[in-house]
Amino acid sequence: MRIGMGINYAGDFSETINNLLEFEAAGLDRVAVPEAYSYDAVSQLGYIAAKTETLELATGILPLFTRTPTNIAMTAAGLDYISGGRAVLGIGASGPQVIEGFHGVKYDAPLGRAREYADICRKVWKRERVEYEGKYYKLPLTKEDGGTGLGKPLKLINHPIRDRIPMALAAIGPKNVALAAEKFEEWQPIFFHPDHVDAAFGEPLKAGKAKRDAELGELQISVTTALLISDDDTAKDNARALVSHQVALYVGGMGARGKNFYNDLAVRYGYVDEAKTIQDLYLDGKKQEAADAVPDDLVRQISLIGSASEVKDRVQAFEAGGVTMALATPMDVDHAANVQQVRLLKEMIS
Known part of the structure; x- marks a missing residue:
């Protein structure tokens, strides 16, 4: 199991990044930047890419409806390029309150759209001509589908650093979990209870993995959690x-x-x-x-x-439940203490 951490929306960004460098030195493997209806995640990750050397840079998460599939693919390829191959594309559906309320976009068919996003992104990264006949996205757009008929099938001009950028789907509903297990490198559940994985997710995980392409490798599981090792x-x-x-x-x-x-x-x-x-x-x-x-x-x-022994037990339970990345929020009294929390957890896992 590796260790990641999310950063907050607000505060002194320069101080946050300076602090992040100390977490990186302490063994942090990933930073995830959220996006709801505040600052966008990608501009912050671009800055972090220039300041760090080893951290994976994850969008945590980009709401599907806020960008077209090809735009998300271009964005991930750009972040991967400037970071030397450290991008992780986390996407999710968000909800109608944000999508319709803040963006003014109809919230419909999140499951089907997520499937088509995954397909289209991978075509873009492989520099294939993007021709796609999906239920929700048709590329190029034809006259029959409401376009001018002038669109051409194009491929990405640049050669991406990687032709398969890891994609993560945030999901807890059975159908979405099955989709994550089938089509994505990584699944991101919230409030992960390792002792009830089979009861809560067993069937959809089994169904999704039965359709999984071997090229995707084993399903990675990234969970958000709170961290405090203390007596x-x-x-x-x-x-x-x-x-x-x-x-x-x-x-x-x-x-x-x-x-x-x-x-x-x-x-x-x-x-x-x-x-x-x-x-x-x-x-x-x-x-x-x-x-x-x-x-x-x-x-x-x-x-x-x-305590150290209690947290060690939970780490072992997480690992037994298949967790490969703990996005852990350290909850000690100050920055120096929180860096030590990450260091202690890293030693515990190692």
Whole structure:
């Protein structure tokens, strides 16, 4: 298992990058830059590419609907070029609140579109003429499909550093998980509970892997988690409380009753009654009570918080669950302490 870390949307960017260099020296393998409706991820990653030497540079994630498939392919190829082959293209569907609310683009068929994005990106990186007859994307666009009829099948002018840039799909729904296992190098679930992988994801993973092209290699699994290796009980309790609030936000507030993918995930993990309670409390405006209702067992299983021996046990559980990349957010008191957290985790894994 390798170690990555996401960076925040806001703050002093120069300071963030200077700090990132120390994490790189401590053994960090990847940095992931998120994109929601704040600054774009790619411009930041371009700057990071110029300042770092070994870090993988991941978009975490680019929402599908914000760019055409060929534009995302060009962007990933450009980032891979300026970084000397360190790009990882993370994509996902986002949701209608952002896509329709902020971008003004209809949110439809995220599953089918993700499949076609993967196909088109790989054609671009191989410098094939981009001719594609999909359900959602047709290249070139013909008169019959609403174009002028003047479009020509083109191929990327530049020769990419790599003709297969790793692609990661953020997914927790069964159909999306199956697609990740079939078409993508990497799968990125949220709130990964290694002890319930089979119950929550077993069937879709099996179905996707049965169709997987051998050229893709083994499916990589990248998970976000919180990190604190400490013997200080108060510090550990405070860190777990922050995780509880994040879980409550997603399980309780990210969607309506009856249509919340994160709530469905908690149910698949076996927390049926707890998931309902969290959602009811959160949607009633009782956010602290919702966080208090998050099972302590769930928080402990999805995070790397505890004594050295406890975290070592969780690392082994993550690895047994197939995790190959832990995007770990260190939660110590200051930057120097957080660098040490990454160093300790690196030593533990090594």
